[in-house]
Amino acid sequence: xxxxxxxxxxxxxxxxxxxxxxxxxxxxxxxxxxxxxxxxxxxxxxxxxxxxxxxxxxxxxxxxxxxxxxxxxxxxxxxxxxxxxxxxxxxxxxxxxxxxxxxxxxxxxxxxxxxxxxxxxxxxxxxxxxxxxxxxxxxxxxxxxxxxxxxxxxxxxxxxxxxxxxxxxxxxxxxxxxxxxxxxxxxxxxxxxxxxxxxxxxxxxxxxxxxxxxxxxxxxxxxxxxxxxxxxxxxxxxxxxxxxxxxxxxxxxxxxxxxxxxxxxxxxxxxxxxxxxxxxxxxxxxxxxxxxxxxxxxxxxxxxxxxxxxxxxxxxxxxxxxxxxxxxxxxxxxxxx
Amino acid sequence: xxxxxxxxxxxxxxxxxxxxxxxxxxxxxxxxxxxxxxxxxxxxxxxxxxxxxxxxxxxxxxxxxxxxxxxxxxxxxxxxxxxxxxxxxxxxxxxxxxxxxxxxxxxxxxxxxxxxxxxxxxxxxxxxxxxxxxxxxxxxxxxxxxxxxxxxxxxxxxxxxxxxxxxxxxxxxxxxxxxxxxxxxxxxxxxxxxxxxxxxxxxxxxxxxxxxxxxxxxxxxxxxxxxxxxxxxxxxxxxxxxxxxxxxxxxxxxxxxxxxxxxxxxxxxxxxxxxxxxxxxxxxxxxxxxxxxxxxxxxxxxxxxxxxxxxxxxxxxxxxxxxxxxxxxxxxxxxxx
DNA sequence: ACCCGCTATCGAAGCGCTTCGACAACCTAT
DNA sequence: ATAGGTTGTCGAAGCGCTTCGATAGCGGGT
Numbered sequence: 001x002x003x004x005x006x007x008x009x010x011x012x013x014x015x016x017x018x019x020x021x022x023x024x025x026x027x028x029x030x031x032x033x034x035x036x037x038x039x040x041x042x043x044x045x046x047x048x049x050x051x052x053x054x055x056x057x058x059x060x061x062x063x064x065x066x067x068x069x070x071x072x073x074x075x076x077x078x079x080x081x082x083x084x085x086x087x088x089x090x091x092x093x094x095x096x097x098x099x100x101x102x103x104x105x106x107x108x109x110x111x112x113x114x115x116x117x118x119x120x121x122x123x124x125x126x127x128x129x130x131x132x133x134x135x136x137x138x139x140x141x142x143x144x145x146x147x148x149x150x151x152x153x154x155x156x157x158x159x160x161x162x163x164x165x166x167x168x169x170x171x172x173x174x175x176x177x178x179x180x181x182x183x184x185x186x187x188x189x190x191x192x193x194x195x196x197x198x199x200x201x202x203x204x205x206x207x208x209x210x211x212x213x214x215x216x217x218x219x220x221x222x223x224x225x226x227x228x229x230x231x232x233x234x235x236x237x238x239x240x241x242x243x244x245x246x247x248x249x250x251x252x253x254x255x256x257x258x259x260x261x262x263x264x265x266x267x268x269x270x271x272x273x274x275x276x277x278x279x280x281x282x283x284x285x286x287x288x289x290x291x292x293x294x295x296x297x298x299x300x301x302x303x304x305x306x307x308x309x310x311x312x313x314x315x316x317x318x319x320x321x322x323x324x325x326x327x328x329x330x331x332x333x334x335x336x337x
Numbered sequence: 338x339x340x341x342x343x344x345x346x347x348x349x350x351x352x353x354x355x356x357x358x359x360x361x362x363x364x365x366x367x368x369x370x371x372x373x374x375x376x377x378x379x380x381x382x383x384x385x386x387x388x389x390x391x392x393x394x395x396x397x398x399x400x401x402x403x404x405x406x407x408x409x410x411x412x413x414x415x416x417x418x419x420x421x422x423x424x425x426x427x428x429x430x431x432x433x434x435x436x437x438x439x440x441x442x443x444x445x446x447x448x449x450x451x452x453x454x455x456x457x458x459x460x461x462x463x464x465x466x467x468x469x470x471x472x473x474x475x476x477x478x479x480x481x482x483x484x485x486x487x488x489x490x491x492x493x494x495x496x497x498x499x500x501x502x503x504x505x506x507x508x509x510x511x512x513x514x515x516x517x518x519x520x521x522x523x524x525x526x527x528x529x530x531x532x533x534x535x536x537x538x539x540x541x542x543x544x545x546x547x548x549x550x551x552x553x554x555x556x557x558x559x560x561x562x563x564x565x566x567x568x569x570x571x572x573x574x575x576x577x578x579x580x581x582x583x584x585x586x587x588x589x590x591x592x593x594x595x596x597x598x599x600x601x602x603x604x605x606x607x608x609x610x611x612x613x614x615x616x617x618x619x620x621x622x623x624x625x626x627x628x629x630x631x632x633x634x635x636x637x638x639x640x641x642x643x644x645x646x647x648x649x650x651x652x653x654x655x656x657x658x659x660x661x662x663x664x665x666x667x668x669x670x671x672x673x674x
Numbered sequence: 675a676c677c678c679g680c681t682a683t684c685g686a687a688g689c690g691c692t693t694c695g696a697c698a699a700c701c702t703a704t
Numbered sequence: 705a706t707a708g709g710t711t712g713t714c715g716a717a718g719c720g721c722t723t724c725g726a727t728a729g730c731g732g733g734t
Contacts, residue, residue, distance in 0.1 A: 338720095339721095340720055340721085341721060341722095342720075342721095352720090352721080352722095353721095353722080353723075353724095356721070356722060356723080357722095357723095360722080360723095362723085384720085384721075385720055385721070386718085387719080387720080387721090388719070388720035388721040388722090389720080389721055389722080390721090391719085391720080391721070392720075392721040392722040392723080393721075393722055393723090394722095506713090558714090603727060667724095
């Protein structure tokens with residue numbers, strides 16, 4: 001491996017000069033800089049990451065904790081992860097992938113060892129056990145998702161309450177009075193994942209304001225579970241004409257089942273989905289949906305984090321405003337015959 | 338931050354002794370070891386990753402290059418990534434997430450800087466431009482996927498040729514004579530992704546052996562693209578009764594379209610999918626399928642890599658044998674009326 | 675009593691880099 | 705001409721760890 005010293009010798013300067021060329025922390029004459037850069041190229045020099053981390057006590061690595069389970073939103077998680085990785089690179093950082101498996105210990109290990117300069121946590125629960133650690137360490141962190149108490153934390157998330165409200169408003173505007181919400185799997189609610197509950201809050205609050213009837217049912221993904229759930233919903237509220245679906249793997253089954261029962265979308269029944277755009281446009285009926293801006297969330301998280309690493313103190317919550325795209329799955333409520 | 342020296346002082350031993358307690362590379366008396374371990378716990382010591390990497394020239398990090406594009410097999414990629422991360426942890430390694438974006442430069446950067454001790458590459462193309470670099474570096478690597486020339490490389494993959502053969506055999510056994518293959522998006526074939534071509538080879542070869550007629554059509558995901566593709570297939574080969582689908586986002590649209598055209602599955606038409614089990618069981622018809630063993634692939638890759646890091650030389654290709662699970666989407670070919 | 679071969683421990687060198695203070699050279703402004 | 709400020713470069717001191725000899729102590733064979 002080529003070292004800094006070898007580059008220095010090759011360029012006929014001291015090691016520190018090469019270092020300053022690399023970091024730009026002191027001014028270097030143009031001629032020297034060029035000579036050094038030439039040597040770097042010729043020798044194929046790459047600074048040693050360990051040495052750099054040791055000397056500067058910065059690893060230029062961001063840790064990303066992703067959930068271990070693959071029961072929800074896998075494509076969203078993936079998209080966020082990729083956005084985080086690419087955005088981090090543009091800021092000179094690499095990304096270390098941690099799974100939830102280790103739990104809070106991972107936070108301790110990573111911050112304690114200086115492996116990463118900062119971390120991004122996904123799939124945050126309302127009362128997440130990693131939060132006290134984050135608050136007590138001096139390493140910057142950003143959450144993707146919103147816990148119950150955000151004091152002293154930086155968070156990035158879609159505004160799910162507004163998302164819920166937006167879905168209800170859209171259906172209300174079209175004249176629907178009875179709305180059913182097909183939610184995530186029960187387990188998601190049981191572990192108090194923020195986004196699911198906040199969506200529900202938004203839905204309920206706005207429905208109440210607008211005087212709509214709202215029925216919420218969690219639902220495992222897949223065809224069979226959806227069939228059972230739909231039967232129950234239509235049994236309890238036969239007049240349901242509007243559906244809000246927040247579960248990627250329930251949306252296509254729902255459409256199929258409705259079709260099968262002779263309920264046309266959007267003539268008889270309207271469906272609004274909360275899902276990535278890709279899912280919305282690939283469905284058998286192009287879905288009116290509120291997109292989950294995965295890329296944007298990943299990018300935002302990294303940018304907040306980098307800002308913090310550069311010393312800008314900003315414990316703020318960034319809520320991305322939801323956007324509803326009207327496609328072919330919603331229409332006016334059928335007139336009562 | 339607590340340092341080795343502080344632990345040593347606290348335990349009343351020298352720094353090197355603490356180091357040897359940690360690494361186990363020299364024998365240490367039980368009493369000393371316990372005293373040191375006690376100090377480590379009391380002080381909450383975590384070895385500094387950078388210093389360790391510098392001194393030992395091993396970072397205990399494995400780099401994982403995932404594809405940037407999200408057009409294929411996202412859940413599979415995710416599952417592999419998670420399996421890699423968790424398996425790596427059990428061997429004392431962390432995982433650095435690289436996206437394909439940087440291309441071959443990422444390989445240079447990571448190996449050159451000593452950021453990672455080894456790497457795992459996903460989404461390998463038949464003639465991947467990263468391969469020469471991997472062959473010329475002394476850092477171990479493992480590919481998930483199979484390039485055209487595997488000499489000097491270690492690869493892990495599902496045996497896709499056998500997978501194709503298996504699908505054909507299953508349909509042949511049920512009496513189907515005209516088989517259509519719904520493949521990945523054209524772009525996947527255009528960039529010569531190994532798995533797609535190898536599956537096709539397996540399908541064709543076995544179909545020929547068994548005297549079946551085979552029609553292969555690439556297909557973008559989604560409902561509309563599938564509708565066009567299906568129409569073309571049935572136009573060219575109206576007698577088609579067997580489908581092999583290798584495209585997650587085409588499988589549900591295909592089922593819906595068949596239903597819509599009054600072709601019952603499996604009475605009139607049989608469908609075999611090549612997809613993760615989760616997709617197969619969640620579909621509107623429980624699909625006979627060959628599973629993509631994502632977890633197993635990730636785990637295998639790490640284990641091969643760790644073996645190489647520990648000095649075991651083994652340039653081998655691990656092909657995981659496909660397993661076909663019969664579910665509700667395949668049945669005897671309809672008797673010609 | 676002696677040497678041998680253990681085991682358990684220590685001290686010191688050094689991994690490759692960053693960074694601080696020093697300083698020479700030059701360029702104004704007086 | 706001199707003081708004062710820049711600008712560009714260098715040397716050296718570490719960062720916290722691993723690892724290589726060296727050494728002290730001990731029991732056993734002779």
